[in-house]
Amino acid sequence: MSIKELLSDCAPSRRKLAEEIGISPAALSQLLNHGTLPKRRWPEIREAMLSLAVARGKAESDMEAALKELEQQPASAPEEKAEQEEPMILRKQTLTMQARQTFGLVRNPFADPETSADVFMSPDIRFARETLYQAATGSGFLALVGESGSGKSTLKDELITRINDENLPVIIIEPYTLAMAANESQGKPLRSSHIAEAIISTVQPGAKIPSSPEMRFRRLHEILKASHTAGMRHCLIIEEAHDLHRHTLKSLKRFHELKDGLARLLSIILIGQTELEKKLRVTDASVREVVQRCDVVHLSAIADPGAYLRHRFEHAGADFNAAFSPDG
The missing domain is CATH 1.10.260 (434 Repressor (Amino-terminal Domain))
Known part of the structure; x- marks a missing residue:
């Protein structure tokens, strides 16, 4: 008893x-x-x-x-009732057609940017943009962290557009993360084997992917070295990185250490919400080797909403002053 x-x-x-x-x-x-x-x-x-x-x-x-x-027996922690808090993230707001007609907004000023010129650049955003560029064109290991809707994916898309416009010899590798989750109970975790497959199929389309893990990674290294010899650079970009399993995060260190002589063969950019930063805490021993190599850039909220609105209205061909009074 x-x-x-x-x-x-x-x-x-x-x-x-x-x-x-x-x-x-x-x-x-x-x-x-x-x-x-x-x-x-x-x-x-x-x-x-x-x-x-x-x-x-x-x-x-x-x-x-x-x-x-x-x-x-070890003591078990008492159950704590989770506090119910009001969500801090606002629901997406859209302009109605009636509002657009009233202010003569033929083009929605808040539509997704179509060119690099459409992207608003505050000092913080410009810094994040240039840091992404340096990581992608060099051999960096970077995490871009921000709240949902802060513009992380926009900067990623602008980076790819910029690389294409400048005809840079950089191959962008993006593993599909549509069903990615942190564990099996929530979805399908992105594993190092999936990343290896994405790299092989992107750098050398049609290449046969070995079933043996050892041969797969050996083949991966050979393909990256051959591509590097041909003058190409390679950048792995993982979105929704806050859903990465810690084992996968830890494995990224080994991907980043792939070299041809002294030259690193792969730069890595992680893009995720603030939960990603929690996974990259220096106190977490399981990912300390990644933390020591990965720079973290925060994408903060826009400090000057007026400048942002003026930029978006001007690039949509709309009259900012007709929609907003001088006192806001």
């Missing part, structure tokens, strides 16, 4: 039982429900529990066995 069962009828109430033993009702609940031993006076409390139970007709051997079991 457990200690809770043995003491259940030793007093008319839990509070009275606590008084008999000499501890607080809260401490008694922690002891009986979660196996949490009192931090002080445990030998004294133990003796009081044993004496009380024996006095109430319980077998001393049963109590001793229950107490020893209690002392040997």
Whole structure:
């Protein structure tokens, strides 16, 4: 029998039982429900529990066995009721056709950018943009972190457009993450084998992918070296990286260390929400090797909404002053 069962009828109430033993009702609940031993006076409390139970007709051997079991088992954390908080992220707002007609907005100023010129550039956004560019064209390892809707994917798309417009010898590799989740119970985690397959099929389309993991990664290295010899660079971009499993995060260090002599063969850019930064904490020993190599860039909220609105309206061919008064 457990200690809770043995003491259940030793007093008319839990509070009275606590008084008999000499501890607080809260401490008694922690002891009986979660196996949490009192931090002080445990030998004294133990003796009081044993004496009380024996006095109430319980077998001393049963109590001793229950107490020893209690002392040997790890304490379980009490269940905490999660606080229900109001969501901090606003629902997407759209312009109605009536509003667009009223202000003469033939083109929606808030539509997705179609050219690099359409992308608003604050100092913070410009810094993130250039950092992405340097990581992609060099051999960087970078994580771009921001809230949903902060413009992370827009900067990624603009980076690819910029590389194409400048005819840079950079191959962008993007594993599909449509069904990616952090664990099997929520979806299908992106594993290192999937990343290897994406690299092989992107750098050398039509190449046969070996079924053996050892041969697959050997083939991957050979393909990257051959492409590098031909003058190409390679950039792995993973969106929704906050859903990456920690094992996959850890494996990225080995991808980044693939070399041809001194030259790294693969730069890596992770794009994710703020949960990604939590996974890249320096206190997490499981990913410390990645943390030591990965730079983190934060994409903050726009500090000057007026400048953003003016930029978007002007690039949509709309009259900003007709829609907004000088005082906002």
